[in-house]
Amino acid sequence: MSDLQVIQQALQRAARRGRWLRAWRGLWQGFLIGAVLWLVFLGCYKVLPLPAPTLAVAGAAALAMVPLGLLWSGRRAVTLAEAARWVDLHENFQERLSTALEVAGRPQAGHWGSLLLADAAVCARKIDPRRLAPVRLPRASHWTLLTLAVALGLGFVPEYRSQELRKKRLDAEVIKYTGERLAELTRHSLEQRKPVLDNTQQRLDAVGQLGEHLAKATVSRADALKDLASLTDKLKQDARQLAQNPAYKRLEQAARGTGGEKNSPANARMQKQLDEIQKALGKNPAAPEALDQLKKELQKAAQAAAGLANKDSAGDSQAKDQMSQSMANLAQQAKEMGLSLPGLEDAIQALQAGQADLLVRDLNAALTDLEKMKEMAQAFQQMQQQGEKLGKDLAEQLEMGQAQAAQGTLEIMILALKGGALNPEDLKRILEQVAKAVGPAKDYGKVADFLKKAVGEMQQGKGGPAAENLAAAAKELERLLAEAGDLESLKASLEAMQKASFCIGTGQSWMSGLRPGQRPGSGRGKPGKGGFGTWVDEEGWLEYPEISDLWENPPDDRGALDPRSALDRGEGQLADNLDPTKLRGQLQPGRSMPGISLKGVSIKGTSTVEFKEASMAAQSEAQNALSQDQIPRAYQGAVKGYFDDFNNLKK
Amino acid sequence: MNTEQQIAAFRQLYTALRAEIGKVMVGHETIVEGTLAAIFAGGHVLLEGVPGLGKTLLVRTLGDILDLPFSRIQFTPDLMPADILGTNLVMETGDGRKEFQFQKGPIFANLVLADEINRATPKTQSALLEAMQEKSVTAGGEMRKLTEPFFVLATQNPIDQEGTYPLPEAQLDRFFFKLVVGYPSASELTEVLTRTTETSQPKASRIVQRDTLMEMQQLIRQVPVATHVKDYAVRLVLATHPKTETAAPIASQFLRFGSSPRGAQALVLAGKVRALSQGRFNVSFDDLQAAVLPALRHRLILNFEAEAEGLTTDQILQQILKDVPKDKSLAPAAS
Structure with a gap:
C-alpha cells in the first residue's frame, strides 16, 4: 500500500467518523432548537389566548427538529481535504496531511511530493478515529436539558386566561357538542322512521341542519339560543297543530299504556319472546309452580346421587335401585309436562352403567336446564298477563287507542265480508261490533263516518260495500297512525331542542345536563335516602335501540317513569302520585x-x-x-x- | 545533490550557524533565529534595541561566519548618500588624461551593517531604498547591480530620539524582519560577563560560502505551502487593513495603515525557513504565527488613539492572531 493510499484510507475513516459526529451534533442542535421553540410556544400559550391545538402543532414541530437537525448536519459527506485539515488541526500534525494531499495531486510535485507523503503517512498511521472524535454529549445537549427543565417548570405555571375568555371557550365547546348531539339524534331519528308529512320532514331537516350549524360554525351563545328558540317555537306550533286531532290523544295513551299497541315495537318484541319461550317449553308450557316442584325433587335426587358417589358401590345396590326408580318417575313427570331434559336421561344411563361421577354431573346439568325452564315459564306467564290487556273487540281497541289492533280486526272483518259465505249470525256479530265501535271511533275523524256507512250497508245486507267502507276506515287509521308517528318525532325533536337550549343556556354539557322534564333523583338512588334507585336514561345510553333489548327492563315497558305531556292532562290536573295535597x-x-x-x-x-x-x-x-x-x-x-x-x- | 540531501545539508548548516553564533552571542535565541531566517529568505533585518545589547556584535559575527564581503556604515546626521552609494571622482588615467570614475561606496558589499540607521537624515536613509529593493545603485546616471546575496542589517536605538530621524514607511517596509532586542536574563548576563571580561575572547569561524548560501536560498523557496495555509497568511495581513470588510476590530480601531503585500511574502518565506529548520517539508499555521510579530510589526502604522493609549503594534498583532481563525472552513466535528 502506497503512502498516499495509507493517508487516504485513514482520512476516509476519519471523514466517516466526522460525518457521524457532525450529524450527532446536529441532532442535539435540532433538539435544542425544538426545545426552544416549544418553550417559546408554551410561554405564549400561557399568556396569550392561543388555541390548544397550537401546542400540539408546536410540539410536533419541535420534535421534527430533532431528525431535521440530524439529516441537515449529516447530509453532506466530508471530503478528504476537509478531513485532512480537521485531523491536522485536531492532532497537531502541523498541516502535514492537508499539504501532502494537496501537493500529491499536483503534477509538478516531484521529489517534494514523495517527501511530504512519506512524512504524512507516518502521521496517518497514528490516526485512531475513536480517539480522534470520541462520542460525547455536545454543549447543545446541556442547553437542551436546561431548556426542557425550564419548559417542564413552565408546565406547572397556571395559564393566564381571562374569565370572559374561559367562559366563551366553554360556551363554544358546549355549543359545538350540543350541536353534534342534536344533529346525531335527528339523523338517527330520520333513519329509524321517515316522516309522512312534508312539514314534519322539513322541520326535522331544519333541526338537523341547525345541529350541524352549531357543531361546525362559531356561534355565540346568544345566537345559538336565539336560533334554538326560534326553531323550538316552530316545532311547538307544528306539534300543537297535529295534537289538535283527538285521535292522537288515544294513540298516545295507548302507546304509553302498560300493554301499549299490539304491534308497537315493545309488543313485537314481547311476541317474539313469547314465541321463543313457547318453542322452548312446548305448546302448553307448564306452570312455574309445577316446574319448581319438579326442581326440588330433582335436587333431592342430586343430593342422593352425591351421597351415592361417596359410598362403596358394592354394598349399596338397594339405594341404587331406589334412586333409579325415583329418577325414572321424574323423567316420566317431565315428559308429561312436555319438557325435554336430556341431562336426566343421561343420568339414568350413567346410574345403570355405575358411573357415579357422570351421574352427579348429568343431574346437575338437568337441574340447570330445569332452572332455566322455570324462569322462562315465569316470563311467559307475565307476558301472557300483559297480552290480556289488549282490547277484546273493535270498540275496545278504538277506545284504548290500539289502532293497529283495530286495523287487524277490521281486516279480518273485511275478509269475512268479502268471502260472501257469511252466515247471518256472523254478519250480525260483525254488525254489532262495528256499530258498537262507531261511538269510540268519533275521536278518529273520518273513521266513524266510514264505520257508520258500513253499518248502514250491513244492515241492508250489502257485504261488499260494507267491506269497502271498513277498508277505508282501516286506511284512515293507518294514516292517523303515521301522522301520530310524526307527532312523536316532533315531540322527540322538541325535547332534544329543549335539552340543547338548556345545555347552552346553563353551560352544561349534553351528558351532564339533565333532560328537560326529567326528574332528578329518579336515577340510581342517592346515598342516605330510603328505597332504591331506578335505572333511567340520564346519559343517553338508552337511545340505542339496537342494544336496549339486552337488559331486562327496557324503557318501553316503564311507562310509569315517562313524563306526561300537556296532552295527557288538562291544566292543573296531575297524576295521582303528584297530588299537591x-x-x-x-x-x-x-x-x-x-x-x-x-x-x-x-x-x-x-x-x-x-x-x-x-x-x-x-x-x-x-x-x-x-x-x-x-x-x-x-x-x-x-x-x-x-x-x-x-x-x-x-x- | 538531490532535494533530500539538500534539506539535510540545510539542517546541518542551520545547526552549525546557530552553534557558531552561540559561541559569541549569549541568549537572544529569537533574534538569532529571526536574523538567520531573514538571511536564508534573502531579506533585510532591522534590529532595534537599547545600546549595548549586542546588536552590532550579532551582525559582525554574521559577517565573520558568512564568507561574504562585509561593510559597516555608521549612520550620522552629516552622512550623505554619496558616502553610502559612492560617487564620481576626477581621476588621472595612465596617459595623463583626467576623467570621472565611479568610486563605489560601502553599499557595494554582500553584508552591510547600517549602524544606528535612524541617525542619518531621511535623504541619506532614502539612499538605501533602491539598493534594498532592486539590489542596484543608480549614481551619475548609471545603474550598477549589487552582487547577490545582498543583506542590509540595520540597527537603531529607540530611546535616544534627539538628533534622530524616524525611518520612512517605504524604508521600513523594505525590511524583511524588525527584531526587537531585549535585555538578557541573569544567567545570560553572567555568561556575557564570563566571556567578555576574561582573557580568552570567543571568535566565530567562517563556515558558510556564498554559493552554499545561494543554494539554500533557492531550496527554501521550494518548500511547498498548502492553499489554506497561504490563505491564513493572506487573512492575517488583510486583518491589519483598517476600515475594510476583512479588518479585525482592533485594526479598525487603532491602525491608520496596515501591512503591505511584502508582509505576507515575509510571513510565508519565514514560515518556510522555520519549517525546514524544524525538520518538516511543509509550512504550518504555527510557522506563520511565529513570524507574524517580526514580519508585520514595522509595517503597521498606529493612529492617534493607539498612540494616546500607549498601544504597540505588537499588542495589536497579538489580538489579531487571536481574532483570525486558523482554518476558515468548518471542521467536520471540531468541538
Missing part, C-alpha cells in the same frame, strides 16, 4: 306561588341589559329550576307558561 308547608293549589329568586338578571331598578338577553337568561334559569325540581309540581305549569310567553313578547 301531599306537599308540606304552604304550597297549596289555588294560593299564590311563593317567590323564587332567579340568578339570571335583577328585575329591580334600571338595567342596561337588553331585554332579549335578560329574557333568555331568565328562561334558561327557569328551565334549570324546572328541571331540577326546584319548583313544586303544582306550579310548574304556571312557571313554564309564564316564561314561554317571553317568546311572544320578544316578537
